Amino acid sequence: xxxxxxxxxxxxxxxxxxxxxxxxxxxxxxxxxxxxxxxxxxxxxxxxxxxxxxxxxxxxxxxxxxxxxxxxxxxxxxxxxxxxxxxxxxxxxxxxxxxxxxxxxxxxxxxxxxxxxxxxxxxxxxxxxxxxxxxxxxxxxxxxxxxxxxxxxxxxxxxxxxxxxxx
Numbered sequence: 389x390x391x392x393x394x395x396x397x398x399x400x401x402x403x404x405x406x407x408x409x410x411x412x413x414x415x416x417x418x419x420x421x422x423x424x425x426x427x428x429x430x431x432x433x434x435x436x437x438x439x440x441x442x443x444x445x446x447x448x449x450x451x452x453x454x455x456x457x458x459x460x461x462x463x464x465x466x467x468x469x470x471x472x473x474x475x476x477x478x479x480x481x482x483x484x485x486x487x488x489x490x491x492x493x494x495x496x497x498x499x500x501x502x503x504x505x506x507x508x509x510x511x512x513x514x515x516x517x518x519x520x521x522x523x524x525x526x527x528x529x530x531x532x533x534x535x536x537x538x539x540x541x542x543x544x545x546x547x548x549x550x551x552x553x554x555x
Contacts, residue, residue, distance in 0.1 A: 394434050397443055398427060404444075405451060412455045422458070426451040468520075468528045501550040505543055512536055513543035 405426060409419035430447050437446055505513060508529075515525045522540075526533045
């Protein structure tokens with residue numbers, strides 16, 4: 389089949405794919421997103437379709453794998469968030485149990501300085517200091533690895549400046 393014919397067939401399959409997407413997600417908005425993502429992947433990879441195969445089966449397979457990958461990604465993100473919030477709670481408990489000075493600074497002042505960082509920088513920096521690797525942070529925040537490193541570097545510089553002013 390030619391690309392134009394396959395593109396036309398994808399359009400004709402939309403109602404069927406939508407029903408399948410809804411059965412997978414059980415949510416109208418999620419089904420719409422899944423249908424859109426599947427259609428885009430099918431169109432972008434239409435050149436890989438083999439003539440002897442069922443085109444309908446090929447698109448359903450793309451949808452199913454997209455759905456599974458999205459579920460796995462959401463579970464991974466949920467695990468990272470839970471791990472991050474548990475670590476943050478432990479950090480707060482420790483700072484209450486062991487009040488005092490760290491390198492001539494009160495822990496509360498350090499926490500204040502971290503909290504005052506811009507949100508993107510704060511989240512990246514907090515994940516870093518709680519033990520997440522650069523690539524885990526990049527995956528979670530869906531940003532390039534270089535941006536993670538840059539944000540952590542800038543956060544450190546901003547914190548040094550803020551803490552120097554508190555001395």
